[in-house]
């Protein structure tokens with residue numbers, strides 16, 4: 001179209017998109033390393049190396065308790081999950097590869113939903 005009005009999204013619209021995106025992340029077959037907080041007692045070094053742990057269940061709790069201002073603050077936390085994963089895991093490892101696949105899936109989906 002020659003004229004494309006910028007469709008502003010209300011806070012409610014953006015939070016609806018966050019709920020859809022989170023449900024799709026949780027349902028993904030490669031989500032298993034990210035569904036719950038990393039057990040730092042079972043994973044040596046994790047607590048020391050990863051300053052800001054994040055996982056999908058924590059994001060869900062923050063979403064349902066209205067701790068996200070907008071889509072941007074939600075995307076920052078989702079990216080934190082994948083950045084932590086890259087920092088702690090070899091690219092050539094089960095969890096490292098799952099992280100890359102999940103990040104690629106997320107980037108594709110939120111850009112699709114925002115178009």
Ligand SMILES: Cn1cc(C(=O)NCCN)ccc1=O
Nearest residue numbers: 032033034038043085088095
């Ligand atoms: C994301 N991540 C997950 C684990 C893990 O062991 N998750 C429990 C799977 N059941 C270990 C390191 C790591 O960076």
